[in-house]
Amino acid sequence: VRQSAPQLRITIKSGDIRRCAEYLRDGELEFAMAFTKQRVEEFHQMRLYPQRIMCLVSRQHPRIGETLSLDEFLAEDHIAWGAEPVPYPALEYLVDQALGAVGATRKIVVRVASLSVSAALVARTDLLAVVPHRLANRPDITEACRMLPLPFLTEGFDVELLWHARWHRDPTHVWLRRAFRTVARDLCNQFARI
Numbered sequence: 491v492r493q494s495a496p497q498l499r500i501t502i503k504s505g506d507i508r509r510c511a512e513y514l515r516d517g518e519l520e521f522a523m524a525f526t527k528q529r530v531e532e533f534h535q536m537r538l539y540p541q542r543i544m545c546l547v548s549r550q551h552p553r554i555g556e557t558l559s560l561d562e563f564l565a566e567d568h569i570a571w572g573a574e575p576v577p578y579p580a581l582e583y584l585v586d587q588a589l590g591a592v593g594a595t596r597k598i599v600v601r602v603a604s605l606s607v608s609a610a611l612v613a614r615t616d617l618l619a620v621v622p623h624r625l626a627n628r629p630d631i632t633e634a635c636r637m638l639p640l641p642f643l644t645e646g647f648d649v650e651l652l653w654h655a656r657w658h659r660d661p662t663h664v665w666l667r668r669a670f671r672t673v674a675r676d677l678c679n680q681f682a683r684i
Contacts, residue, residue, distance in 0.1 A: 542623040562641075582620070605625050
C-alpha cells in the first residue's frame with residue numbers, strides 16, 4: 491500500500507468483534523478483519539485465509555510428548571487469551587464450547603491480553619496455550635515450542651474481511667480489498683512452506 495498509494499492513511503485499531511456490524515454500520519470502521527460466524531445482508535464478506543486452532547506446548551514439557559490426548563490436555567494448566575483490554579476472545583470461546591460439548595473444562599491459571607505473550611510463557615513453563623496455527627508457525631516460536639493438534643474438534647476460525655455495502659463499489663475500497671487478498675494469499679503460501 492505504501493508503494494502503490496503513498497498518500498493513503500490507514501488507522502488500525504482493535505475492538506469487540508461482537509460489535510463489528512455496529513462499527514461498520516455507523517462508519518466507525520470501513521473494514522473489519524475478524525473471525526465471524528454471522529452473515530449480515532448489508533455487509534460484504536470475503537475470507538482472507540483459513541486458520542486452524544492448535545495447542546502450543548514447550549519442547550521441554552515434562553509430561554507432553556509428540557501427541558496430546560484429551561486427558562493430557564485437561565490434566566495440564568492453561569494460559570488463556572482474554573485479559574483486559576481483549577473485549578471478546580472468540581478463539582477461547584470456541585475451545586470452551588467444544589470442550590463443553592464433551593462435558594469437559596480447562597484449568598486456566600493465567601490470562602493474557604496478547605497471544606504473543608502466551609507463546610513466550612509456554613516456551614518457558616509447563617503451561618499449555620491454544621493459539622491460531624499461523625502464530626504457532628512463526629520460526630521464533632517453533633524453536634522453543636511444539637504445535638500439536640487439539641484432541642477434540644472445534645469450529646473453524648477463518649479470518650474474514652468485512653465491509654458495508656455503501657463502500658462496495660468505491661474504487662479505493664475495491665483496490666484495497668484486492669491488496670488484502672493478495673497479502674493474505676502470500677501469507678498462506680508462506681505458511682504452507684513452514
